[in-house]
Amino acid sequence: MGYRVRDLSTGEERPLCSLTPPGIPFRRFFFSPEALAFATEALARAARRAEVAVADEVGPLELAGGGFAPGLRTAVGAGRFLVLTVRPSLVDEVRRWVDLPTAPVVTVPALPTALRTLDGTRQLFDRAAAGYEPGEGNAGPLTGYPASLARAGELVRVGPGARLLDIGIGTGSFAAQVARSDTVVWGVDLSPGMLAQCREDHPGYHLREGHFLQLPVPDEAFDIVISSFAFHHLLPAEYERAFREILRALAPGGRFVLLDVLFASESDRQAARAALGDLWDDEEIYPLVPEVEAAARRAGAEGVGSQHVGELHWAVVGAKARCS
Numbered sequence: 054m055g056y057r058v059r060d061l062s063t064g065e066e067r068p069l070c071s072l073t074p075p076g077i078p079f080r081r082f083f084f085s086p087e088a089l090a091f092a093t094e095a096l097a098r099a100a101r102r103a104e105v106a107v108a109d110e111v112g113p114l115e116l117a118g119g120g121f122a123p124g125l126r127t128a129v130g131a132g133r134f135l136v137l138t139v140r141p142s143l144v145d146e147v148r149r150w151v152d153l154p155t156a157p158v159v160t161v162p163a164l165p166t167a168l169r170t171l172d173g174t175r176q177l178f179d180r181a182a183a184g185y186e187p188g189e190g191n192a193g194p195l196t197g198y199p200a201s202l203a204r205a206g207e208l209v210r211v212g213p214g215a216r217l218l219d220i221g222i223g224t225g226s227f228a229a230q231v232a233r234s235d236t237v238v239w240g241v242d243l244s245p246g247m248l249a250q251c252r253e254d255h256p257g258y259h260l261r262e263g264h265f266l267q268l269p270v271p272d273e274a275f276d277i278v279i280s281s282f283a284f285h286h287l288l289p290a291e292y293e294r295a296f297r298e299i300l301r302a303l304a305p306g307g308r309f310v311l312l313d314v315l316f317a318s319e320s321d322r323q324a325a326r327a328a329l330g331d332l333w334d335d336e337e338i339y340p341l342v343p344e345v346e347a348a349a350r351r352a353g354a355e356g357v358g359s360q361h362v363g364e365l366h367w368a369v370v371g372a373k374a375r376c377s
């Protein structure tokens with residue numbers, strides 16, 4: 054995952070930052086010095102010639118004097134008409150920083166669609182696969198991951214010889230947490246890199262590359278379906294289809310436990326977003342518990358409920374009817 058910088062006057066682009074080195078580290082990104090110089094030059098040129106200069110987006114890096122800061126200073130000094138995109142929590146700080154305390158603000162509502170493509174998600178996890186350990190030093194939405202995984206695991210209750218499917222299995226952490234020695238574990242994941250690591254760590258698992266909405270598994274083959282921190286990669290319009298797939302894979306009477314970054318209400322989601330600031334990932338949509346539960350019920354699940362298992366984490370549970 055990363056961002057590119059584009060000079061709107063020429064259409065020229067450079068890779069600006071990514072989650073992995075090389076580059077200048079700032080928060081969770083590594084910035085390319087070459088791309089920053091390119092952006093500074095583009096802004097300085099706009100300050101000399103353009104009627105309007107646009108910078109998307111101005112954030113903590115600029116407020117610390119880096120990123121687009123030098124180019125913006127030139128554009129402000131030249132009295133150009135400036136359009137800056139700024140996240141809501143930083144508007145006042147940026148206004149003070151550019152010394153335009155009364156600059157008008159237009160609020161744009163959050164986009165209702167995920168911003169990362171399927172390929173983007175696959176590449177993100179392919180790169181992260183080696184040594185993937187979300188519990189280590191994670192201060193973002195996955196904060197408290199090991200404890201949440203353990204609490205959600207208590208809801209799974211695996212019986213003797215159970216057949217278990219983990220969707221978005223990654224390197225196998227949730228399955229390994231709940232499986233007994235006689236559990237038959239299957240896993241599906243979008244990322245070949247994660248699956249390769251999982252295969253190395255858990256040679257006995259049956260692993261398939263595939264998508265949540267089209268699971269490469271037989272009908273009614275599992276007693277339990279679990280998933281941890283993968284559901285939020287779906288769009289809200291896809292939730293019901295995801296549960297239809299889970300119910301197709303479950304044997305009659307089978308149960309599911311789905312753990313993720315979820316919020317009880319929109320105000321809780323916005324409060325967490327404000328609290329996490331730059332650590333919040335705008336390329337992911339963390340669902341609301343009521344909408345996930347409603348989608349499960351519409352798909353035909355029974356006994357749907359949820360449990361708060363960590364600061365930002367909930368487990369949604371339900372079952373497939375014993376006879377259809």
Ligand SMILES: C[S@@+](CC[C@H](N)C(=O)[O-])C[C@H]1O[C@@H](n2cnc3c(N)ncnc32)[C@H](O)[C@@H]1O
Pocket residue numbers: 174175178187220221222223224225226227241242243244247263264265266280281282283286287
């Ligand atoms: C945050 S990781 C969690 C991995 C593992 N469940 C865990 O708890 O450590 C999310 C995983 O979901 C997978 N994933 C994302 N979107 C998916 C999709 N649409 N279908 C299947 N897997 C997906 C990713 O490749 C990644 O391995």
